[in-house]
Structures are given as structure tokens and as C-alpha cells.
Amino acid sequence: MTSSTPTERLYDIVEQGLCIGCGLCESVAGRETVSMMKVPSGYQHPVVIGQLEHSTVDTIYDVCPGTRVDGMPDAHITEGTSIDPVWGPWRRIALGWAGDPAVRYEGSTGGVLTALAQYLLASDRVDFILHVRASTVEPLFGEPTLSFTEADVMAAAGSRYGPTAPLLNVHDVLDRGQPFAFIGKPCDIGALRNWARHDPRVDELVRYWLTPVCGGWGTPTFAASFLDRMGVDPDELTGFRYRGRGCPGPTRAETADGSVDAHYLDYWGDDASQWSLPWRCKICPDGIGEAADIAASDAWPGGSPTREDSVDDPGTNAIIARTAVGQELMEAAERDGALVLEREIGPAEMSEYQPHQVRKKLAVSPRLQGIADESRVVPRYSGLRLDELAAGQSVEVNTAQRDGTRERIRKGKATEATPKPIGSS
Ligand SMILES: Cc1cc2nc3c(=O)[nH]c(=O)nc-3n(C[C@H](O)[C@H](O)[C@H](O)COP(=O)(O)OP(=O)(O)OC[C@H]3O[C@@H](n4cnc5c(N)ncnc54)[C@H](O)[C@@H]3O)c2cc1C
Ligand code: SF4
Numbered sequence: 001m002t003s004s005t006p007t008e009r010l011y012d013i014v015e016q017g018l019c020i021g022c023g024l025c026e027s028v029a030g031r032e033t034v035s036m037m038k039v040p041s042g043y044q045h046p047v048v049i050g051q052l053e054h055s056t057v058d059t060i061y062d063v064c065p066g067t068r069v070d071g072m073p074d075a076h077i078t079e080g081t082s083i084d085p086v087w088g089p090w091r092r093i094a095l096g097w098a099g100d101p102a103v104r105y106e107g108s109t110g111g112v113l114t115a116l117a118q119y120l121l122a123s124d125r126v127d128f129i130l131h132v133r134a135s136t137v138e139p140l141f142g143e144p145t146l147s148f149t150e151a152d153v154m155a156a157a158g159s160r161y162g163p164t165a166p167l168l169n170v171h172d173v174l175d176r177g178q179p180f181a182f183i184g185k186p187c188d189i190g191a192l193r194n195w196a197r198h199d200p201r202v203d204e205l206v207r208y209w210l211t212p213v214c215g216g217w218g219t220p221t222f223a224a225s226f227l228d229r230m231g232v233d234p235d236e237l238t239g240f241r242y243r244g245r246g247c248p249g250p251t252r253a254e255t256a257d258g259s260v261d262a263h264y265l266d267y268w269g270d271d272a273s274q275w276s277l278p279w280r281c282k283i284c285p286d287g288i289g290e291a292a293d294i295a296a297s298d299a300w301p302g303g304s305p306t307r308e309d310s311v312d313d314p315g316t317n318a319i320i321a322r323t324a325v326g327q328e329l330m331e332a333a334e335r336d337g338a339l340v341l342e343r344e345i346g347p348a349e350m351s352e353y354q355p356h357q358v359r360k361k362l363a364v365s366p367r368l369q370g371i372a373d374e375s376r377v378v379p380r381y382s383g384l385r386l387d388e389l390a391a392g393q394s395v396e397v398n399t400a401q402r403d404g405t406r407e408r409i410r411k412g413k414a415t416e417a418t419p420k421p422i423g424s425s
């Protein structure tokens, strides 16, 4: 029996760096009880504003992607599905791009997720797409949106590398009773899959699950430092586009006075060691979207673009069809011209494009052990082969990951302030 209050228990998730800001807890608790808001650290987190009960927090712990991460539900692993130790369930992996050059151009990489979402609407397979677009309130953020037309989908193209809560209004979305597709990061997909165990409407209404492969997004401090380097006052910012319009396309900060462009590498740095990510992303058990029908990634050898090669790059996605539903969609979209598939690849080539994902997948199990050593909340996980992957590593490597995690926690690098509204005492 815990002596913590329900609010303290919810805040443990945030304070221990496990909240990625998906918004599901606001839906679970009700917006009169928990409100997702920008907090003084610059993140978007749940703040308790009403009477929160232990039973509600129990449910949140069962569905929050900070506390529970599962792989593909067994029912979707069917004949013809292979399980790669690192890359998980897959049926086909191919390089490709959107059939419409305008979509390929506008998209983050090759516009595959936008093209698939448009195809789902055009072929009447779903009534709308639940995904995100650039926030209309906080230029660095994303915000949930429902796209009913191909133009709506196009307007939401591009990756958002800032706080983004796609599941904020998921109860309202399910209340519509209409079939839809969900595009969200792997943690968002996991959260909604978790919610499916509590709400049967999820499996009934979510017909397609699509995800970007995800290495994480920039911390608020990282984004602020970028704006500072660009000479842009954050208070003057009216719009922000992280990438897209070519691959990766310009990172563009807009103010009333005009816009400033930078290269993707000016934002992220020249290699993965320079990325400043939320703690949850550093210990992410699934950045590759194991529970999605289709996961789409970049296809840059070594994991990053070069300044030279990316000048005129029209964008090529690596596309993983994980389920029979995903494979059928991929093939139908190719047949009808929504997608161009260039050639088949396999897990080994994926690893060449995503060395950071491979490194993280191997490191997660000992990192989670390090969290347990420090008596913190440890995300439960299943179906992701994490312990088996760590068992293939040397004891020295695993110990270094485990001890490094403990050290970061002790230094406060995995701790966030208690969430509260900006301006409150
Ligand atoms: C936070 C983040 C980290 C990423 N890390 C990697 C990586 O490590 N390796 C890699 O290969 N690729 C990564 N990507 C994926 C890559 O940036 C492209 O999104 C992917 O290749 C799909 O490209 P596309 O052209 O098909 O996307 P588009 O056609 O532009 O479609 C993108 C779709 O993703 C949705 N979306 C955008 N941002 C978010 C968000 N923050 N949360 C939820 N949904 C969102 C949009 O609503 C849109 O529907 C990352 C993407 C994101 C958002
Ligand atoms: S990750 Fe999502 S469900 Fe978990 S605490 Fe954060 S916003 Fe709530």
C-alpha cells in the first residue's frame, strides 16, 4: 500500500522523467481533473486541477507509455511475419516515397506517411486520420488534429521535434464512432494500444496504425539554444518548421519580420552524440514502432544526412510493413500510384540507416535495471526482446550502461520539477 497521494503518484511519472507528454492521462482522468499544459521547464505535462483518485492513477499506470511499453499484440503476428531480434515483426521492408511529387516534397522524408494517410481517405478505408500538425498556439510544439481531406493531411506533413500530445482528446475521437487511422510516434502508438485493453472501441475503430521511426525530440533547452544561435527571440516566434520540403529540407523559424532558415544539422548537430533528448527517449524501449502496422523512417547511411548530399535530396523512406494489414495497405498504395517502392531491403540494411536505434535497443534493458537500482518507477515492458538482446552483450558493456544510468539519475539528469502552471507559485 502506497502512502503517496494520487497526485504524487501521477507526478512521480513526470518528476522521474518518464512522461513523454502524449496526453492520454488527461483523457483517462477527464480534463476537469488533469490538464496537459506547458510547464515552466518548457515541456508539456499533466497538471492535476481536480480531485484525482487512486483508481484513476492505477489505470494511468497501466496505459501511460512512460510506465508500460508492449510490442505488437499477439493477434497481429500472423503467418508470414518474421521477428528480427532488433527490428521486431516485419513482413516487407522497402525503400520508397510518395507517388505524388508534391507530397514527396512536402513530407518530412519522402512523404510516405502523408501519402498513405491520403490514400486511406481517398479509398474510403477510414473516415479520418488522427495525427498531429504544427501547433497553432506554441510554434515549437505539435498539436492533435483530425484530417478529413487529403488537403488536411498535407497541411500536417512534416516531423514535429517538440512537445506533441496526439492523445489529448482521444475519448472525443472515439466517441465519434467512426473508423479512423492513427499516426503517432511509437510511444503514442504504444499508449493507444495500451488503452485498447480498457476501451474496446480502440480495436473496433482504429483500422490502421502508422508511425515514424523515432529517435526522440529536442529538449526545450536544446530548442532554445538553437533559436539563440539563430538570433531569433523565442517570444517573437510565430511559426517553426523542423524539416520537410525536400529531405530533410530547411529548419525554418518564422517571425513577424520574416523567416530564418538553417540546416537540419544546425539544429541536431553533426552526429547523434549531440542530440539532447528527454530522459524518456534515452531509455525508450521502442523507438521503432513495433506495435504499428507500418513504420516509416529516413534512409540516410549512418543515421544522419550530410550537408552536401541533402541539398537536392527529394527524400527516400525506409518502410517497414509489420502486419498483414500494413502489407496489404503498402501494396495497394503502390498498385494505385500513391506510393513508389524502389527496392526491397531487410533488417540488416535498416540497421545501417539507423545505428542509433540499434545502439539504444541493445542498451535499454541494462538502463532500465539502473533505474530499478535507484528505486525509481521502471517502465514495464514485454514482447520487445530487450533482455535477450542485452544477454548477447558483454557483461562489461551492460554494466557500463547500468552504472551510467545510475550516475545520471544521481546527478539529477533524469529528474524534472513538479509540474505546475507557468506563473503559479
Ligand atoms: C520526434 C521524431 C523523431 C524521429 N526520429 C527518427 C529517427 O531516429 N530515425 C528516422 O529514420 N526517422 C526519424 N523520424 C522520422 C522521420 O522524421 C519521418 O517522420 C519519417 O521518415 C516519415 O517521413 P514521411 O515523409 O513519411 O513523413 P510525413 O509524410 O511528413 O508525415 C509525418 C507524419 O507524422 C506525424 N508527426 C509528425 N511529428 C509528430 C510527432 N512529434 N508526434 C506524433 N506524430 C507526428 C504527422 O502528423 C504526419 O502525419 C522521427 C520523427 C519524429 C516525429
Ligand atoms: S506520458 Fe502520457 S499518459 Fe504518461 S504521464 Fe505523460 S501525458 Fe500522461
Ligand code: SF4
Binding pocket: 020, 185, 186, 187, 188, 214, 215, 216, 217, 280, 281, 282, 284, 285, 286, 287
Ligand atoms: S524516442 Fe521513444 S519516447 Fe521518445 S518520442 Fe520517440 S518513441 Fe517516444
